[in-house]
Amino acid sequence: MDEVAAAIADPVRREILVMLRDRRLPAGEIADRFVISRPAVSRHLRVLRESGLVRDTLVGRQRFYELDASRFADLIEWLDQFARATGWERRLDALETEVYRTRRERRRRDTPEQRQEKTA
Template sequence: MDDVAAAIADPVRREILVMLREQRLAAGEIADRFEISRPAVSRHLRVLRESGLVRDTLVGRRRLYELDGSRFAGLIGWLGQFAPAAGWERRLDALETEVYRTRRERRRRDAADQRQENTA
């Protein structure tokens, strides 16, 4: 998880990940979209590759990069504890349980009242 967090800490690497979200791209195509040098982009790609966030495939003389989103799972799970929705989800689950319990008790009480009316 730490290597993934370190890899996405840089804005250039985050932008590369966004580019690779939809399609595979060659290293040169990625580098052309930045104003930094090709060697700098290459270093960013190496960090992403070593963290497991992207994988590369050699096709002829071109190296194509693609996103491997599976490495985000650990980080997403850890970050989930800080998401405001996580607390609400538990509260809503508890509310749902309480609603079902109340309905069940009401049905039982109504059925008991009905039986008393029928026997009287």
């Protein structure tokens, strides 16, 4: 998990991961999308490869990179404890309960004639 967290700490590496989210790309095409030098992009790709977040395949003279999202599992599991700790789920559940309670009370207050007017 630490290796994955360290790898995604850099914004260039995060951008590379986003690029690889949907398809594999050759190293040259990845490098062309950045203003930094090709050797710098190559170092970022090496960090991602060593962390296991990307795999590379040599096809002829081109090296293709593809995402291996399975390496995120431990980090996601660890981060999830903080998402639960915020209480957002409880707050949204409480809001939903309040909305249903308010609707129920309004229906009870409405006379049969008022209910009929609303449906007409």
